[in-house]
Amino acid sequence: MLLRHTPKEITERKALTINPAKTCQPIGAMYAALGIHGCLPHSHGSQGCCAYHRSALTRHYKEPVSASTSSFTEGASVFGGQANMLQAINNIFTVYDPEVIAIHTTCLSETIGDDLPQIKKKAEAEGKIPAGKHVISASTPSYSGSHVTGFSNMVKAMAEMAEPVGKKNGKINVIPGWVEPADMEEIKRLTNMVGVKTILFPDTSGVLNGPLSGEYKMFPDGGTTVAELKSTGDSIGTLALGEWCSADAARLLDKQHKVPCRVLDMPFGLKATDRFIDALRTVAGVTVPDELSMERGQLVDMISDMHQYFYKKKVALAGDPDQLIAMTEFLVSIDMCPVHIVTGTPGKKFEKRIREITKDMGCEVNVKAKGDLFLLHQWIKNEPVDLLICNTYGKYIARDEDIPLVRWGFPILDRQGHQYFPTVGYKGGLRLLEKILGVLMDRKDRDDPEETFELVL
Numbered sequence: 001m002l003l004r005h006t007p008k009e010i011t012e013r014k015a016l017t018i019n020p021a022k023t024c025q026p027i028g029a030m031y032a033a034l035g036i037h038g039c040l041p042h043s044h045g046s047q048g049c050c051a052y053h054r055s056a057l058t059r060h061y062k063e064p065v066s067a068s069t070s071s072f073t074e075g076a077s078v079f080g081g082q083a084n085m086l087q088a089i090n091n092i093f094t095v096y097d098p099e100v101i102a103i104h105t106t107c108l109s110e111t112i113g114d115d116l117p118q119i120k121k122k123a124e125a126e127g128k129i130p131a132g133k134h135v136i137s138a139s140t141p142s143y144s145g146s147h148v149t150g151f152s153n154m155v156k157a158m159a160e161m162a163e164p165v166g167k168k169n170g171k172i173n174v175i176p177g178w179v180e181p182a183d184m185e186e187i188k189r190l191t192n193m194v195g196v197k198t199i200l201f202p203d204t205s206g207v208l209n210g211p212l213s214g215e216y217k218m219f220p221d222g223g224t225t226v227a228e229l230k231s232t233g234d235s236i237g238t239l240a241l242g243e244w245c246s247a248d249a250a251r252l253l254d255k256q257h258k259v260p261c262r263v264l265d266m267p268f269g270l271k272a273t274d275r276f277i278d279a280l281r282t283v284a285g286v287t288v289p290d291e292l293s294m295e296r297g298q299l300v301d302m303i304s305d306m307h308q309y310f311y312k313k314k315v316a317l318a319g320d321p322d323q324l325i326a327m328t329e330f331l332v333s334i335d336m337c338p339v340h341i342v343t344g345t346p347g348k349k350f351e352k353r354i355r356e357i358t359k360d361m362g363c364e365v366n367v368k369a370k371g372d373l374f375l376l377h378q379w380i381k382n383e384p385v386d387l388l389i390c391n392t393y394g395k396y397i398a399r400d401e402d403i404p405l406v407r408w409g410f411p412i413l414d415r416q417g418h419q420y421f422p423t424v425g426y427k428g429g430l431r432l433l434e435k436i437l438g439v440l441m442d443r444k445d446r447d448d449p450e451e452t453f454e455l456v457l
């Protein structure tokens with residue numbers, strides 16, 4: 001009973017979050033920045049923030065995450081961090097020689113009011129940014145939004161690197177949103193299969209799921225190159241996967257460089273993957289290859305073979321808006337009932353979208369943006385569920401309420417595999433179903449009385 005003090009009775013809370021279903025903005029900015037080849041993320045604030053952000057990513061990805069910090073002490077905290085930042089830019093290019101420094105702010109530097117674009121201009125004027133090197137920045141105050149907002153802000157800063165030459169490159173920009181490195185790899189595999197040339201940004205595949213080669217590389221081989229980011233302004237279109245993570249960057253490219261964009265859901269599950277493939281097919285003017293139809297058919301086959309185990313099972317979910325929207329649609333499409341859904345990221349349109357997806361499901365749905373895991377736990381106490389889908393923090397609720405748990409989302413701190421096995425696309429859908437069925441059937445095997453205990457399920 002680790003959460004023994006969670007009461008069943010729900011009282012209105014306005015200014016108190018308990019067990020947040022989110023983390024802070026700079027973590028998202030740092031993760032996005034790692035998706036640029038040769039990029040060193042830089043935290044403009046105190047060392048403690050940077051240490052926390054790096055360790056959060058390291059614990060999830062089980063990879064070393066390098067990032068530098070402006071190392072604020074009392075002086076910078078009172079008078080501003082410009083001097084620290086200028087010194088840092090000089091030191092970083094001299095010692096580590098990255099292609100790009102991606103700076104994000106923290107609560108402290110935001111509260112002081114440090115102006116990163118102005119500091120960058122000063123660094124340029126003082127010759128601290130070597131020719132051919134880049135400094136980009138995003139404002140990421142953690143007292144608003146969430147890690148998703150920070151991710152989106154840094155992706156927008158990447159879109160600002162676009163330098164069109166006026167000749168179309170024949171490529172489609174694909175902004176994958178906050179998904180795992182393995183998901184980014186899978187999205188590239190899908191676009192290649194359909195025959196579409198893409199610029200995927202950010203791209204953390206090969207950065208945060210790289211091999212152990214015995215050789216240390218400060219900057220791994222993966223990541224979107226600067227040349228590709230510059231070329232995004234010459235692309236023929238942009239597909240942004242996820243309103244919260246990717247849409248702002250896509251709209252910026254549309255507005256500034258007339259690169260038309262479409263905002264789609266992240267391709268989790270059958271229907272969202274269908275829409276993604278259809279968008280690629282339309283853009284490329286091709287038919288869907290047989291190989292891909294085969295993968296789709298396999299997913300449909302598993303859904304129909306195992307439907308009796310999904311039917312009307314109640315599910316509670318917590319995570320990030322873009323992931324939850326696609327996951328909820330997937331669960332509804334296989335006749336499961338997602339009844340409690342919480343994201344820590346603000347945005348009333350999340351609640352509206354979830355209500356649209358679940359309106360014909362035939363049962364009441366609790367949904368809250370800017371909610372927390374405490375509320376989710378209370379909902380579960382009032383209406384128990386058969387399954388919980390959540391990041392690692394869900395394990396406290398799962399243990400207390402004795403509910404099967406599928407770990408999905410960020411962060412996953414106590415299991416392996418999320419970096420290597422995608423959950424996007426049709427193959428990813430198969431993996432999601434395998435994970436869901438695995439915990440449901442383990443539960444059934446454990447709970448069934450002897451007379452109904454079956455060898456074959």
Ligand code: SF4
Pocket residue numbers: 024025026048049052105106107108142143
């Ligand atoms: S002070 Fe702000 S930026 Fe730093 S770790 Fe805390 S919430 Fe994140």
